[in-house]
Amino acid sequence: MKHYSVPRLMTKLLLPLILLFALYVQFHGDFGPGGGFQAGVIFAAGFILHALIYGLDQTQRLLPPWVLRIGVSLGVLIYASVGVAGMLLGGAYLDYGVLDSHDPMHGQHLGILLVELGVGITVASVMVTIFYSFAGRGR
């Protein structure tokens, strides 16, 4: 892909938009369609596009595999620890209402935001990890 300047330039233009859209889907999931899962996949798709156009090495310099390994477990950890935090504050596991002592609804908001963030981080890291493994295998 080194000699195709149009796809390279278009990728440069599209990539920030894709990542921004992923973040929008992530944090706007409460109000419109979307959520952590879709956002994670879109986020991963941005990096996969980068890898397809610029080559795997460039992308791995941008987003090293060890970051992804951490991300894969960090997302599940965030999700599970939100549940544990609810338990410590005197509620049931994954009961977000107790996260805010004044208004249970705020607690719910916070809980859903954190949980979706965890899902997003895990899904994005997993998708890019799988892509790295498959794409790096042939070499």
Next chain:
Amino acid sequence: MVTAVAAVRLRDLFAVVMLFGIYSLVSASLFVVMDAVDVAFTEASVGAGVATVFMLGTLSLTTHREKTPIARKPLLSLLVVIITGAALMYGTYDIPHYGDANDPIHHHVAPHYLEDSMEEIGIPNVVSSVLASYRGYDTLGETTVVFTAAIGVLILIGGARRRSKRDDERS
């Protein structure tokens, strides 16, 4: 439907992968028609987008021609398929009509979710509130499944590559 049949008949795996992508996109638009925007979103991004790229990645590791199957008598398998298909079709007669207000599904917990979600969770998108709050355990399980998938791929593919590199250094 047409793409599914074509995908089964074709021998060129590259075309099959592309047809599956189209199939995914068509089902995504079908979900939009049925007002399930969240599901359509997921189907379009995962099924038509990332899964197709993964399939292509797999194809680049193997060949893109399917092996011609060994000819054997298809009668028994045909019989099994017909019986299973007939049983499934017989089962569909008990399914309530689409959008029927008397469905059991509309009388269990769904009204509670739809009516009280705004007071209890305070989020306009009911899908999100059901997914993340009412059914939090399920979503935690799903996330763990995705996590396990990554671990599996890393063990199967990522690990083997590193070992071969180590062998290279040794030799």
